[in-house]
Amino acid sequence: MDVLRQPIAEELAAWESFKAAGLGVDAIKAQLVRPPKRDMGDVALGCFVFAKNAGIKPNEMALKLAAGSSQLAVREQQTANREPRIIESATAAGPYVNFKLSRAACIGRVLSEIERTCPGNSIDDAPLWSFGASEEGRGKTLVLDFSSPNIAKPLAVHHLRSTMIGYAIKKIRESQSWRVVGINHLGDWGTGFGKLIAGLKKYFPEVGQRALAGDARPLGDMTVQVLNETYQRFNREIKENEELEAAGKHEFALLERYIEALAADKAHEAGAAGKANFLIWEHARGVSLAEFERMYAHLGVSFHVWPVLDLHRKRVFTDEPARFYRENGLYIGESYYVTAEDLCRRIIADAVDSKVAEESEGAIVIYTHGKDQPPVILVKNDGATAYHTRDLASALYRRRHFNGDELAYVVGGEQRLHFAQMFKALEMLGHDWAKGCRHIDFGLVLFKTADGKWAKAATRAGRVILLEHLLDESVDAVRGIIKEKNADLAQDAQQAERVAQAVGVGAVIFNDLKNGRRNDIKFDWDEILNFTGETGPYMLMQFVRMGSVTEKFHEAAQQKAWGAHSWQQGDAAKLARDDEWELALLLANFPEALRRASAEYEPSLAARQLIDIAAQTSSWWTNTKDTRIVGEDAELSKARVRLVNAVRKVLGRGLLLLGMTLVERM
């Protein structure tokens, strides 16, 4: 209704009956809804609020307002040379006024708006389509933390959630003119890495030797998988041998001391052992990043290491920062904040000086939620910083370097307490911008346990599925379907593979984004590899169909000399069917769905609107089989293909915003 809501409200505001009631455009706009049944009308105006303010009953208000329709004939004359009038009639129905709209006028407006905002017809033009854009966030910056996996661990399905929810939010926000800085807050610091180093030295002595010798690749060809197994093996052994715990802490302390020395340009004083640990850590980080990169490439996501440096260690950020931030996020791992501008230390000093923090059990803590709730730990009893400290530092950094008006964190709901504490701590430290901090939480990925219940992923219990495995299975299933159903496409092996990737990965992405992000996801192979119904492949299917009808039109146009792109002159008045009207209304509503998706950090609101559009499209497609969309009647065919084009662009635009890849055939 969005493209239509404004003009409808403007028209109504000009009615004498609305003027008499003192109702302006905005007040009217807020009360416009769709009636529950088609035969009631096209839009309804709820009169509850107006009636309350006027001190009369809603039914009476509805009657009064509807009476204004008697002036429609007069209005007709006044608007004779302007845009065609939209409202055709008004009837009071209980507490509502139901309006019938001029279909031709409305569809004309919707199609024109989509055509105006979405130039070009190829999928290469699609990134420029902007239907539903707004200026809401112009001049404002959102710093968006998403994906943020831990290094030395493989990416599992639950990482997909943060990555794709975050990526979609980034694109959706950008559509509302926000500048969005995506940040991949790599989990690359903490005592865990001391344990990893200790484990590597214990089980693979050559790693320690190479590192001591200054080898920059002490891990050789080790994979992330091996690193992860080493870490787990070491952890298992800790349970039997408590001394290993201390060994891990020791290795981490060496590493932290070294990196601090490095930042202070005193690395030579830090000793060989620290440097060796640093080399191991740095290599492990590199191995992990290489693996992440492979996965991100599949998903179409890109991050750059921050600060972006050239060989001479000068910032060579980019000539086009706006574009850079649109196309890339930044890797700023936790480790960055250990040394960055001394932020951690300053936060600690600040908290202690202002008496916000206090000493407790050998640690320095902030009680954010009372003494009976766990505190934020700034300094652990072994003197090391905790992850809270680094998170606080990162918030300050983001605020300072990226001027974030909002700082948002796309992180699972298990960490609700953590973020509540962190935001509260910022507030207690006097940072009033903490009000602009948001935890964008999402549900867990659950797996079936041996006794048939659903439970959180657990590597040890074998309840974990690697992201790569999931994507492979999905793409593989799509390959099979292409072979089975589209022999033409299958013959072009290269093209078929591209399509299989786009559709297979798209299926996984759409499955993740179509429902509210806070729902837990029950991982079920049968469901995720079932491509019927409200799925990614279904969405792409409708997009592809709209493309092939357009091609069909061009063939027919050539044969019958209609003119190659003559559909662009299609007359909206020819679109008289109910399903065409319904479709136009759904298209008109897309901008509002986008706006809400942006405001609520909820991609599913956009995805749902797209599902409705796709379903209505598919129904229309089948129900026009008798006359065909491209049929004998030139004028009807032109008008319908004009609608086809609009649907194709809105679907294409929406799917791109969700992070999917478009295809021409499938």
Next chain:
RNA sequence: GCGCCCGUAGCUCAGGGGAUAGAGCAGCUGCCUUCUAAGCAGCGGGUCGCUGGUUCGAUUCCAGCCGGGCGCGCCA
């Protein structure tokens, strides 16, 4: 135990102070000489967890209870 999140059709989920609560999956029935059937049309399927409260009106808001999940000081 405390804190937070969640209970809508057999399953997975939309919706949300207002007009007869909607989809998909699964099941059953039809529909491919014709623009892609990864589709469409139809059928069956509901005490919106329970009990109170606020309201002209509650599935929606509030409280309590029941059921499920997550979190709960030095892992991140």
